[in-house]
Amino acid sequence: MPVLSTEDDVDAVPLRRPWRWISALVVIALVVAFVYVFATNKNLDWPVVGEFLFDPRILSGVGLTLFITLVSMVVSTLLAIIVAAMRLSSNPVLSGVAWFYVWAFRGTPVLVQIVLWGYLGLLFEKITLGVPMTDVVFWSIDTNTLITPLVAGLLALTLNQAAYSSEIVRAGMVSVDEGQREAAYSLGMSPLYTFRRVLLPQAMRVIIPPMGNELISMLKNTSLLSVIAVLELYTQASMISAANLKQVELLIVVSIWYLFMTSVLSVPQYYLERRFGRGTTRNLPPTPIQRVKAMFNSRKPGPAPAPETNFVEVVGE
Template identity: 40%
Template sequence: MHASTEIESLALPPAARTAKGDYARYRIVPARYPARAAGTVLAGILIVAIFNSVLGNPRWGWHVFAAWFLAEPVLQGLGRTLLLTALGGFLGFALGTVIALGRVSRSPLLAGSAWAFIWLFRSIPLIVLLLILNNLGYLYETVWLGVPFTDITFFSAPTTQLISPLLAAVLGLTLNQAAFSAETIRGGILSVDQGQLEAAAALGLPRRRQAFRIVLPQAMRSILPAAFNEIIALAKGTSMVYVLAMPELFYTIQVIYRRNLEVIPLLMVATVWYLIILTVLSAIQVHIERYYSRGALRNPRASWVASLMSRYASRFRPGSRRPGFAPADTATPSPVANRWACDRRAGGEVAIHGISKSYGQLKVLDNVSLTVRGGSVTVILGQSGSGKSTLLRTINHLERVDDGFIDIDGELIGYRQEGEILYELKEKEVLRRRADVGMVFQNFNLFPHLSVLENIIEAPLAVQGIARPDAEQLARELLARVGLAGKADAYPRQLSGGQQQRVAIARALALRPKVLLFDEPTSALDPELVNEVLDVIKELAQSGTTLIIVTHEIGFAREVADTIVFMEHGRILEAGTPAKVLNAPEHPRTREFLSKVL
């Protein structure tokens, strides 16, 4: 090695040997790309040729273009085009949203009716639909509003007087747009992860709030690109209303060039105005997409509009943060100090009476019975597929059981008891009762488009009707207790896995549940992050809340559990204290399992 170094040193010129590693005096020659340079030159020549052809050819009639571009008839036609685009787009997407929600409804009749609407109005060409609506008077002499199959009438008018060309155009564009936008919106809804729906349901959020607060805002990222394509197509598609002799932009241009025979210059007037409309819509699309991408990126780039607003606002709020800024985590959970001692709550007693659950021919739970004392900590062990997570999900009614019952403090889950009769609860009532049973998922299932603070206050605001200032104060207290006081304004994607799971715990606790379920809370975490989550659960075990935990962390189970349950093939094989089950298991399958994991 010494010899090779000496040889390399002799091979270098004296100046290089004395200044080894000093490259400041060297001249850098950039790499050359002949093909790239040739392509650039060719593109420049083509651009110059096109501009020369368009601007240098007198037959384009640019003086005629200039004379008519801002003419009053053209601007009036442009105004009608913009009006039709706005009305058709707004009403079409509003109706399309309703149709899309109908398509994903659990009612077969409602879903079928929505599908029939989409099938019909996607099949009819727009120009045919416009002509049918404009001539609707031939089919129905009057349009009336009243009670069907009775003589009760609230409003009645002749069809030919009521449906003007403008109304026919708006109706036609709306129905056509609704059919296409409904499928775009449905695709966006289906793109939202199922875990988001389960998290919203576990928090007891009403179905309407789930749709408009959780699902649709996330679906917008998938909906927007296709939706703006449709709006741009709608802006151009308004030219179809020329069949109704309605003087929108294209029809007005036709009338003018039929009079002065300047066809090309007038068509260029329409073309340039359509280009302007498209450019404005594209700029709006970029800004709206950035808005709905909140939380999708760790460090999102702010749009120029947001940057200007931020700079202007910073003059009045010197301490305001930049968009996407996540403050440092100023606290970490302590394994010693009990943050929950000052907030003890009465845990609920969970009684499981002979429940069974099957998915087709697969029996996941088989006549399971178990009683969990109020305020205790129960850990459920077992290999994957033994039914642990399914049992957990039946306790808060995310899964409906086929047989048996579950009650918390004597109140049946999913039913209302009147004497010896049980009435199955509607989903609205089930959602309300879920506030007593919090759940922390193994994949966190935080709402990515909401900040940490908004994730925590969502359920208290919607389910319990707590005032926003009180909900925010509660959320900040919970974040401090899980060691995340500085993360209130961050988005979930800006946090580590352990931090996200601690936020999920704080979110579940915000409803002050009687029972808190943990579905393998550390399985999605790196080994280094496991302890910070387990430390929070250990402290929480002293709070008085009933904890039921599915986990593979045997050491943690031994330390924190009052009762350990071992499951296999949907049945409870053994249950008892940690000392009994872990140190002296009675069932041979329990001994076999522990021998592999200990």
């Protein structure tokens, strides 16, 4: 009769990887050396960085930067959905207009578009609503009064971003199986209802990751509005550095705030990706909070192991 004992178990020994630890130590050493050299640089006035990090002018620039980013992204996303639907339409006029819009705004630099909107008053002194080729005017206003630097910046960033975002939305829509559309039509759903309730929710899994990157890009592109004197974060820092001649220190302040804002804006993107990716995988990876909880739970003492026993296999005749 064979006897099965725990002493016969095979002890699995993990494979040793010395180069992994050596490479990790080298990278850590390089990072520490870089931080040390940067922190002890005599040409950097670190007290100035701390002084202006929470300066009221810098904080007002941070608030305006976030306002421009959120307004531009919300409006451009709505416009992108419309443009993507036009590109996918069987109507050649709608498809052609949408193609021309994307071609024009993606083909020119965003900085050029910002300057053009800022100098719109040089092309049109007044914006008038009336009957063409007659003296009948219903409404008229000075262009510079209506298109302020802030409005010009919002228009430029929104329209430019909508061209890029529309292609992202269109790619997400194309990724949805055509059978979904056919099934919706067979149930009597209209094309608009099918787009809004069937196709778009499934396409969000493909749309959200690149749209999150576009949100970060939008946040950083707000610094380009300094060319038309919009008082966002970078413009405020430039005005301060022009007075105290601490350009590098103010650039560090700006970089710290941009890093903080991008980190905060990455959090909702992460959870949105998890939400819309639920149907693509059976087990979602744990969130950072879940990982921390699991780490603490693993350190708690568990129940005492059961005493080892030997099992004898009895073979009948």
